[in-house]
Amino acid sequence: MRIAASRLLRSSNQLLGTLRMASAKVLVRDNINPQVITMQYAVRGPIVIRAVELEKELEKGAKKPFTSVIKANIGDAHAMGQTPITFNRQLIACLANPSLMETANFPSDVVKHAKELICCCGGKSCGAYSQSTGIDIIRKHVADFIAKRDGFPCDYENVILSGGASESIRNVLKMFIRRDAPKKTGIMIPIPQYPLYSASVEEFGLGQVGYFLCEERNWSLEEDELERAYQESLKKYDTRVLCVINPGNPTGQVLSHENIETIIKFAHRHNLFLMADEVYQDNIYAPGSKFHSFKKVINEMGAPYNQMELASFHSVSKGYMGECGMRGGYVEFFNLDPEVYVLFKKMISAKLCSTILGQVMMDALVNPPKPGDPSYDQWLKEKNAVLASLKERATLVKEAYGSIEGIKCNEVQGAMYAFPQLMLPPRAVEKARSLNMEPDFFYAMQLLESTGVCIVPGSGFGQKEGTYHFRTTILPQTEMMKDMLERFKSFHTKFMEEYK
């Protein structure tokens, strides 16, 4: 009897093996991680994939109604023609090839700066790993920068360097995953939001709790709406985190001091962990707008608010440097439970460390040339030129879109994007639905195919039901920007005519 059973088992195993062989693939859509299917990251989604294809088709000589693709989908300043800051690149070159410190005739402060950093690299080489937390001296410079910015102390031990801010944001979110808890941890994120948040929340099996920004009041963040979103979320989630993006992405608003206080009080009332995405802190354009860090406001408010847990993020990819390809960022923790911090550091250690040259670029951001240094004048001139040009384009974009019929565009107070509303005619909406597309996706795809202009539909960031938007960067240089706006206007007029 036993033998028979074992034989049966064996032959059924063989049968199973044969079936499996016939079924071809081990890993297919039906058995892949389901969150990989459901997560979305529109900034590099289907419209952008199509834009890249179109570029390749143009290169091969294909005939299109346009001769170039303009990528206004992503905050990628250098790709749009912004030139790097000379000081930064001299510093990186010295770290990569230390013999240049002697031979390249770089300014003496560059060489001094490079020597200081390279002495802190393992074996004096940027090819050695750093500690997972980053190179200590750079963490100290970050801490000095934060302390000076805010007027409150910052302990470098609470700063961790990472490959861009995205990596830090994802690492912090990971701490809130609880696979076996009865309720997922709810993460409050703005709607519209930068889809890193929605994508990571989905990928990690966390609960997305969207709070709507108020478009009518220039995308302000209102207490009632925070309260509504929080209370509703509790039916489904254990909501413990509030993410704020300031200046806003994709919405470009800059939060007032008062508004930040309100948010902090709300978070305190509900015992929420604060995540402050402040990567656009240097990108402030509107008269009267000023950047206030959450760290500063929390400290100004005193007890009990200055006891709250806060993680804030910064990056070398935005601001006036736009060094996206270098992958440099940091998180500063404030009031994190010490035991949690030890666990966090253990968790990131399996990823070894972030790129050393990205860490060095972060040093250039937080520890730039000082008045009197040989590099200072040129550095300041280049920095101011970039920021002035961005400010000019922020105004240009708002005015251009604001003047088009069927489009409403808020002021771009900060960051690198406009998020105009499209008043799509009902027939366009119907047409899109009949094609099983979001209406603003349909619009954006038509725009791309007819003009080569690549923007991201609002549905990729979230928006109030029945409203339609798109995100465009303000990054094309002025000439290209004018070209883009011309193409856009001409398409928009035809589109509205066709579906009116």
Add this chain to the structure above:
Amino acid sequence: MRIAASRLLRSSNQLLGTLRMASAKVLVRDNINPQVITMQYAVRGPIVIRAVELEKELEKGAKKPFTSVIKANIGDAHAMGQTPITFNRQLIACLANPSLMETANFPSDVVKHAKELICCCGGKSCGAYSQSTGIDIIRKHVADFIAKRDGFPCDYENVILSGGASESIRNVLKMFIRRDAPKKTGIMIPIPQYPLYSASVEEFGLGQVGYFLCEERNWSLEEDELERAYQESLKKYDTRVLCVINPGNPTGQVLSHENIETIIKFAHRHNLFLMADEVYQDNIYAPGSKFHSFKKVINEMGAPYNQMELASFHSVSKGYMGECGMRGGYVEFFNLDPEVYVLFKKMISAKLCSTILGQVMMDALVNPPKPGDPSYDQWLKEKNAVLASLKERATLVKEAYGSIEGIKCNEVQGAMYAFPQLMLPPRAVEKARSLNMEPDFFYAMQLLESTGVCIVPGSGFGQKEGTYHFRTTILPQTEMMKDMLERFKSFHTKFMEEYK
């Protein structure tokens, strides 16, 4: 009645708020992601944390029985004094600071190479993002390298660049997460293994299926053991992935062609997805040992094996370059389901892209100077010098540890590590257990505190019960290596004496 209930609710909410305030922290050990608690990454674990502390204490003038800490815990060649390859660093400097192409007097092939690459960067700047898959021309060079290495075609569209091989390995593992499936996906990994695998499997909520390498036969990978591990795993897991590390980390074995065939047949029989960690493919020392890629062997075996799904990994951090801090790596997929591949690419897009200079370093690995190029002779000389020196140290380490009483050490056929077995006296084992430590952890901590030599206990990699090991790199330069071996011998003798 309604009003009363709502008041009650409100006051209970206020009470809850007060309690929460008193309870201090939102995020504590009790409610953190439990996998963050359970995951371990010994290569940067408590022994290494203590080593860093000791270094800082020495700097501050503390008196210790040693004057320097020797970190043999991690495969970090530059930190241990290996010098970078000149060609690589000239190339990186040109990308970072293109004006150097005109001014730095670099060899003409460096400049030509740099120009070719920078033209493929967005806005001709390494500060622009690349596609998430990496820069196409570098992917093409990787594909050419693989095709030439294996003698079989490689499509660049199947190559994805990443920030080190670790990132690619983690990305591939993520596809197998299934939060709501009745059984976790089982991932077969060698024991001993590189703890990136155990840490990631734990963090992702996958199932670790360990198969033991056979220490008696120089850490070979045996079919019976694979079969045992697989069959036992099925009680608990849906086992679908087989990870192989070749050359082995921490075990240093190089798999024979025949052994690889056996493994492939085993994986085919059970319909397993193959992951081949081949980051040490250039590190082969033993006479008669040769590296065979899984991709090559699968293709040589023909149908049905050449239909199997395979992901293989490579890195700039090891080999003769040792550029760990640059963070460059790749995964090549073979026979991946096309729909799965689209999903994979979508998943990684939320992380934007890996560092451009890390991608450039990968280009230097796969597309080095050719005979006749101005840089070739120096490049070849430097490369050969590194590999010859590593080979010398591989022998030195094996012979040194092999000659110590109470230690058994296999031949270091490849990679960068020895994994000697410690025959610990029962009293040492008892002493460790009484301190609630793994015996080899106890040994390693004592070694560190008395001599400054930092190694990683075998328990961090996994080992057969009742056996004890440690991993040491072969990376200290010859003089430091001799110093380290002296310190080790003297400690070991005393330790064995004390606990005999």
